Amino acid sequence: MIMRKIKFFLYALFGLVPLIACSSSNDDSPSADNTITCSTNTVSLANTVATATVNLTTTSEWAAYSDQDWITVSPTGSIDKSATLTITAAANTQTTERTATVTVMCGKARAKITVTQAAGEKEVTPDSIKGPAGYTLAWHDEFGDGPKLSSDWTYEVQNSGWVNNELQNYVAGDYNGESIVSVSGGTLKIVAKKIDGKIYSGRIYAKKHIGWKYGYMEARIKLPQGKGTWPAFWMMPVNYTTWPGDGEIDIMEAVGYIPNVAYSTIHCNKYNNGGTSIESGNKGVSVTQFHKYAMMWTPDYMTFYIDGNAILTYKNDGTGKDAWPFDAPFYIILNLAWGGAWGGQGGIDESILPATMEVDYVRVFQK
Numbered sequence: 433m434i435m436r437k438i439k440f441f442l443y444a445l446f447g448l449v450p451l452i453a454c455s456s457s458n459d460d461s462p463s464a465d466n467t468i469t470c471s472t473n474t475v476s477l478a479n480t481v482a483t484a485t486v487n488l489t490t491t492s493e494w495a496a497y498s499d500q501d502w503i504t505v506s507p508t509g510s511i512d513k514s515a516t517l518t519i520t521a522a523a524n525t526q527t528t529e530r531t532a533t534v535t536v537m538c539g540k541a542r543a544k545i546t547v548t549q550a551a552g553e554k555e556v557t558p559d560s561i562k563g564p565a566g567y568t569l570a571w572h573d574e575f576g577d578g579p580k581l582s583s584d585w586t587y588e589v590q591n592s593g594w595v596n597n598e599l600q601n602y603v604a605g606d607y608n609g610e611s612i613v614s615v616s617g618g619t620l621k622i623v624a625k626k627i628d629g630k631i632y633s634g635r636i637y638a639k640k641h642i643g644w645k646y647g648y649m650e651a652r653i654k655l656p657q658g659k660g661t662w663p664a665f666w667m668m669p670v671n672y673t674t675w676p677g678d679g680e681i682d683i684m685e686a687v688g689y690i691p692n693v694a695y696s697t698i699h700c701n702k703y704n705n706g707g708t709s710i711e712s713g714n715k716g717v718s719v720t721q722f723h724k725y726a727m728m729w730t731p732d733y734m735t736f737y738i739d740g741n742a743i744l745t746y747k748n749d750g751t752g753k754d755a756w757p758f759d760a761p762f763y764i765i766l767n768l769a770w771g772g773a774w775g776g777q778g779g780i781d782e783s784i785l786p787a788t789m790e791v792d793y794v795r796v797f798q799k
Contacts, residue, residue: 466491466539473543479524479550486517486545490538500532503547519545524552553618556793563797564648564728571639572795578615580605581636587613588635588767598662598772599780600624600633607632620791622768624661626782635767643670643761644796649683650726652792655719656768658784661688662775665725665794667762676704679757683736684725688787689778692716694725696736696744701754713744722792731759766791 471487488494495509502522507515519534534545556574563569573582587604594602605613613622613634624633651665667681680699695714703711715738717723726737736744748756768789771780 466541468494468536468538468541468543470536470543470545473545475519475545475547477519477521477547477549479552481521481523482549483518483520484547486519488515488517488536489513490515490536490541492538494536494538496534496536498532498534498547500530502530502549503532503534505534519547521547521549524549526552561795563650563795567648567797567799570644570647570796570798572793573620573638574618574793575615575620575791576618579611581613581615581620584638586637586640588637590635592631596769596772596774598769598775599660600631600768600770602635602767603632605634618792620766622663622766622789622791623786624656624768624770624788625786631770631782631785633768633770635765635769638764638766638794640763641670643667643763644798645759645761646729646731647796647798648726648728649764649794649796650724651683651766651794652722652724653684654722654790654792655686655694655717656784656787656789657688657691657719658781658787659689659778660771660775660780660782660784661787662686662769662772663789664765664767664769665791666765668765669757670761670763675699677701677753677757678760679762681727681729681734681758681762683727684738685774686717686719687775687777688781688784689775692719694723694738696725696727696738698734698746698758700757702751703755709744711746715741715743722790729758734758764794764796766794 469489475484477484490513493511496505496517497508498505504520506518524530529551530549532547534547536543558569561569561572573584588602589604590602592599592601603612607627610625610627612625612632613636622634624631653665655663663686664682665684669678672678676699682697685695686693693714694717695712697712713736717738724739728735733745733747735742769775
């Protein structure tokens with residue numbers, strides 16, 4: 433009813449305009465020659481309360497309105513021939529994208545601005561998260577609350593050169609007021625950033641003193657790009673004493689100097705950085721998009737996946753710990769290294785900093 437009244441008012445207003453303008457001797461008459469120029473005719477907005485501005489140029493007075501009540505415009509009209517129209521969308525609580533049209537009227541001229549708003553977030557509950565058949569959710573973090581991590585996570589704090597000749601300094605969340613590891617907008621962000629001549633980044637552990645033995649581990653991640661980046665989603669043994677004898681599970685690694693490729697690798701005494709197809713696999717990915725990286729881990733094998741496609745299966749050959757140290761609890765690690773033995777092998781490019789590893793969720797399923 434309110435929208436009908438608004439439209440009636442606008443129609444009435446613009447019905448009177450020709451009569452008023454006819455008595456004017458200037459060149460502002462709203463005739464068929466009136467024009468409207470918009471700086472853009474398409475607007476994309478986030479699913480939160482969001483605004484965008486469109487610059488208008490008209491030949492006479494104008495008015496604007498939306499065909500949807502979740503969109504407001506300001507101002508709704510003006511006699512100024514150059515103006516800025518502010519378009520505001522209410523938060524989208526629907527789980528589908530929605531579209532509105534803002535119409536600008538100037539005499540008989542009309543201009544349409546299409547407004548698209550992203551879908552609202554689907555509420556994620558343990559019951560709504562499904563894993564492989566026969567598996568149930570054992571632990572997860574959807575990164576819905578922030579800006580700090582939950583108590584399930586532990587920060588690593590180390591200076592550069594601590595491991596693999598890497599150049600970053602690992603800090604506990606922030607450094608000198610600069611955010612390095614944070615949660616916002618439903619995702620975890622680990623940022624490699626240059627501050628006062630040094631590189632700072634984050635490395636965090638989930639359930640470090642408990643871990644999990646066997647299961648299906650999955651994370652949805654968007655990787656950084658550029659020479660020097662070395663993001664990873666991996667696991668180490670809770671009761672670690674020696675490497676590689678106690679094992680290492682690299683569910684996902686990527687290095688920026690080899691763009692758009694992700695790797696899965698295992699490490700043990702028998703197979704360690706040999707580069708064979710027994711111990712490592714890889715697949716091309718677009719680093720500008722989120723991808724699902726996962727591993728199915730049983731007493732008999734580990735299979736690694738990217739977006740549901742298996743890229744490596746490592747089998748327990750029954751010969752003992754040298755080939756299969758993977759019968760003990762391991763904990764999850766997320767980190768973004770800078771440079772180092774592998775990440776810096778093709779050089780580094782500090783112009784791409786800050787670089788961000790963004791994680792949508794981490795989930796563990798077990799039988």
